[in-house]
Amino acid sequence: DYLQYVNANGGVNGVKLTWSECETEYVVEKGVECYERLKGGLNGAPAAATNPLSVGIAYATLERSTADKLPLITINHGRTDSTDGSVFAYVFPLQLNPYSEVSAIVNYIGQREGGLASLKGKKIAVLYHGSPYGKETNGVLETLAKNYGFELTALEVPHPGNEQQSQWLNIRRLKPDWVILRGWGVMNPVALKSAQKVGFPVDHIIGNIWSNSEEDVIPAGAAAKGFISITTHPSGTDFPVLQDIKTAVLDKGQGNLSDPKRFGTVYYNLGVVNGILNVEALRIAQARFGNKPLSGEQVRWGFEHLNLGDARLQALGAKGLVQPLKLSCADHEGGGAVRFQQWDGQRWNLISDWIQADRALLRPIIEASAAQYAKEKGITPRDCSKEQ
Incomplete structure (x- = not known):
């Protein structure tokens, strides 16, 4: 258009x-x-x-x-x-890029917890799509976990993602402080419904760039209310x-x-x-x-x-x-910042300013x-x- x-x-x-x-x-x-x-x-x-x-x-x-x-x-x-x-x-x-995505999410979690130093001893689980896309950030998340002292658990969801019971039972047992959702397609609403079933608070799940659309939350109905995701751009027509x-x-x-x-x-x-x-x-x-x-x-x-x-x-x-x-010859990304949005059951509302990835660490x-x-x-x- x-x-x-x-x-x-x-x-x-x-x-x-x-x-x-x-x-x-x-x-x-x-x-x-x-x-x-x-x-x-x-x-x-x-x-x-x-x-x-x-x-x-x-x-x-x-x-x-x-x-x-x-x-x-x-x-x-x-x-x-x-x-x-x-x-x-x-x-x-x-x-x-995918590394900036997870770095910005960790920076946001740090902000919510009172600063990056407060991440020490926290538990973060990443629920990822079982594909090269889903796995791409596991290594850099491990680096961030070492840097900030949080405990990382990576849980794979086989494609397409409509079967997640064992992963969420695992999450219930682990009791992480936050879950990062790196989903795709049907995996996203299933994750939100599964979280509701095991009693994990949806406002402590953060969706990535392919878990951030209306199509990801509407099929989950009430289970999606309060879910947070990143975005490089707001929704709306203004x-x-x-x-x-x-x-x-x-x-x-x-x-x-x-x-x-x-x-x-x-x-x-x-x-x-x-x-x-x-x-x-x-x-x-x-x-x-x-x-x-x-x-x-x-x-x-x-x-x-x-x-x-x-x-x-x-x-x-x-x-x-x-x-x-x-952008430049050396930098084909050029941005590396995201905002965070929260689903209220009807629409996405922005809940943060731009949060920058740690590009100096990632470069x-x-x-x-x-x-x-x-x-x-x-x-x-x-x-x-x-x-x-």
């Missing part, structure tokens, strides 16, 4: 956007097939970037994207070490950009929403945020390479020079919807992992000091 809105206003400096959607059903093979079909562009227009919105598909197309010089955008997810653009030149985990989309697209019956009630939900707004970041990268690249359709290499330059401060966000009608963001871990990947794949890292 955001891309339609941009086109309705003449495109990006006069260049109209075209795109194609693929229903992958989260199946890696379908995602790869879609990538191969569209990497050469569409109707004569070159491909600018891919946005698979799936960790599995992102992993499966990572090497292809790099070889094809086509930016792979994994907003709020993907491989954490792809934050290091010197090694992962074409991969962009915009706003929030932002000028959303009102503009409504007027220019939705009110004319051209939107992509089969259910108008989903306008302004967490996932709808994530789509708008993603649209803004993709289009801003094009705009920045055009300022250097000219107002024309761009190659993947030129678009990558645009992403690496994304710099969205308050003034630009205000001009876009997205202040408060998008966090200030500055050496990211660089070590990226260097290992470069060694395995025979990649010579770019010298970011020479990138203009």
Whole structure:
């Protein structure tokens, strides 16, 4: 809908956007097939970037994207070490990588407990989806547990996650102070209902980036009331950009929403945020390479020079919807902050300001992992000091 809105206003400096959607059903093979079909562009227009919105598909197309010089955008997810653009030149985990996600959650728990020093001796359980996505943060959580002295228990939930009785009986026995929920799909409402059954307080469960939507809580009914989750952007329709989309697209019956009630939900707004970041990268690249359709290499330059401060966000009608963001050759994430929201049974309410991940702590871990990947794949890292 955001891309339609941009086109309705003449495109990006006069260049109209075209795109194609693929229903992958989260199946890696379908995602790869879609990538191969569209990497050469569409109707004569070159491909600018891919946005698979799936960790599995992102992993499966990572090497292809790099070889094809086509930016792979994994907003709020993907491989954490792809934050290091010197090694992962074409991969962009915009706003929030998985390590930042759990670091910010631990910082928030620390805040709630009266400071990070108060985490010593506390018990935190992480309930995670049994997939590479779910497991990605276990190592860094162990590091944070050692640093702050809390006791960590990691409990895996096999996909799809509709069977969690033994894990919650375990949680009842362990009596953790907090549970971090790194779920996906049906696993989330089942977790909330299971917590209610064993008497674990739902307001001490913190959902991650794929456990934070209306779709995750509504099926759990009353069991979800009080549940807390992180978000990189608020829900709601009060932002000028959303009102503009409504007027220019939705009110004319051209939107992509089969259910108008989903306008302004967490996932709808994530789509708008993603649209803004993709289009801003094009705009920045055009300022250097000219107002024309761009190659993947030129678009990558645009992403690496994304710099969205308050003034630009205000001009876009997205202040408060998008966090200030500055990317570079070395930093393909650029944000690393989240806010916390709580479900009141009807809607999400923000209950915190921006809480930053401990990026200084995470950066050496990211660089070590990226260097290992470069060694395995025979990649010579770019010298970011020479990138203009």
